[in-house]
Amino acid sequence: MAVFTEVSPDEARTFIAGLGVGTLLELRGIRAGIENTNYFVTTDRGEYVLTIFERLTFEQLPFYLHLMQHLAQRGIPVPDPHADAAGQILHTLKGKPAALVDKLEGEHQLAPDLHHCAQVGGMLARMHLAGADYPRQQPNLRGLAWWTDTIPLVLPHLAPGQHALISEELAFQQALAESAAFQSLPRGPIHADLFRDNVMFAGLPGHEKLTGFFDFYFAGVDTLLFDIAVCLNDWCIDLDTGTLVEERAAAFVAAYERERPLDGNEHRLLPALMRAAALRFWTSRLWDFHLPRDATLLKPHDPTHFERVLRARVERPWHPAR
Numbered sequence: 001m002a003v004f005t006e007v008s009p010d011e012a013r014t015f016i017a018g019l020g021v022g023t024l025l026e027l028r029g030i031r032a033g034i035e036n037t038n039y040f041v042t043t044d045r046g047e048y049v050l051t052i053f054e055r056l057t058f059e060q061l062p063f064y065l066h067l068m069q070h071l072a073q074r075g076i077p078v079p080d081p082h083a084d085a086a087g088q089i090l091h092t093l094k095g096k097p098a099a100l101v102d103k104l105e106g107e108h109q110l111a112p113d114l115h116h117c118a119q120v121g122g123m124l125a126r127m128h129l130a131g132a133d134y135p136r137q138q139p140n141l142r143g144l145a146w147w148t149d150t151i152p153l154v155l156p157h158l159a160p161g162q163h164a165l166i167s168e169e170l171a172f173q174q175a176l177a178e179s180a181a182f183q184s185l186p187r188g189p190i191h192a193d194l195f196r197d198n199v200m201f202a203g204l205p206g207h208e209k210l211t212g213f214f215d216f217y218f219a220g221v222d223t224l225l226f227d228i229a230v231c232l233n234d235w236c237i238d239l240d241t242g243t244l245v246e247e248r249a250a251a252f253v254a255a256y257e258r259e260r261p262l263d264g265n266e267h268r269l270l271p272a273l274m275r276a277a278a279l280r281f282w283t284s285r286l287w288d289f290h291l292p293r294d295a296t297l298l299k300p301h302d303p304t305h306f307e308r309v310l311r312a313r314v315e316r317p318w319h320p321a322r
Contacts, residue, residue, distance in 0.1 A: 005037040005052045005094055015093050019082045019100055021045055047103040056217060058097050063138035064216050065089045065099055067189055074130040077212035079104060104212035106202030114251040117235050119210040120199055121252035124231060125259030128224050131189040140192055140220030144177050147283050154286040169279050169310060176272055181265055190227035193218040195234045225266050229277040233309055242308035244318050253320040271317035278313050282306035
């Protein structure tokens with residue numbers, strides 16, 4: 001992602017020496033994103049991604065890294081972390097927590113059609129099933145508690161209409177979270193950030209096959225429905241307007257339900273969770289835009305995109321056909 005911590009080739013060479021991945025040939029900073037420092041690492045044995053964690057702590061990170069390892073061992077295509085001679089997959093580089101994971105084959109599909117949405121929906125369900133027996137517990141750190149703490153910090157930067165929308169939506173989500181219906185939703189480890197740029201496909205145009213999910217560093221234990229809502233708000237919308245493309249959304253949910261059928265409560269609450277997912281990313285983009293950190297190559301995302309998405313979800317709630 002954005003480069004907050006500069007790593008020299010010599011530092012990278014020393015870092016990977018004990019991980020059994022070969023000799024460093026190239027080190028290249030990754031431009032996209034705003035949370036961690038990421039580099040592409042090429043050695044004489046393969047290609048990897050080096051991540052230096054800028055916000056997550058040594059105490060928080062085992063949840064994410066061991067979740068990736070857990071899913072990989074169960075056949076879900078995710079980057080598998082590389083261990084040192086002692087079997088540790090969480091490392092230290094320049095005094096910060098770091099990890100080296102496999103680089104997935106393929107490329108992003110930034111203009112998805114039904115074919116891509118269905119594959120993501122099916123694989124997300126498989127991932128949820130594979131994570132059901134994951135023993136570690138850690139909440140979604142960008143969940144309701146974070147929204148409640150962060151929204152007051154961004155309110156001074158908002159116009160009156162935005163101020164009203166985000167305040168009213170936060171109150172709606174706080175009330176929803178207290179309801180018995182919400183509290184009965186199935187829960188487990190979720191990705192929580194499965195956007196188009198966190199999935200890889202490979203193959204000829206029109207015949208691409210999903211090759212993996214990556215960037216699990218917003219994962220946490222939350223409602224499985226929230227993961228679905230995040231995906232629908234990115235994979236299945238018109239990016240210019242935030243309008244849901246219902247044909248794509250239906251294909252996504254149908255593929256998901258072929259692997260893990262939604263219960264009646266999940267069907268009923270999906271529109272509300274789509275609002276929650278839009279609020280989460282509007283809040284984080286406002287925070288990154290108005291309260292930025294210094295970083296080489298840093299480019300915050302446009303906050304108004306998820307304002308449009310939230311307005312669209314409030315004005316035109318969507319339920320999948322049953």
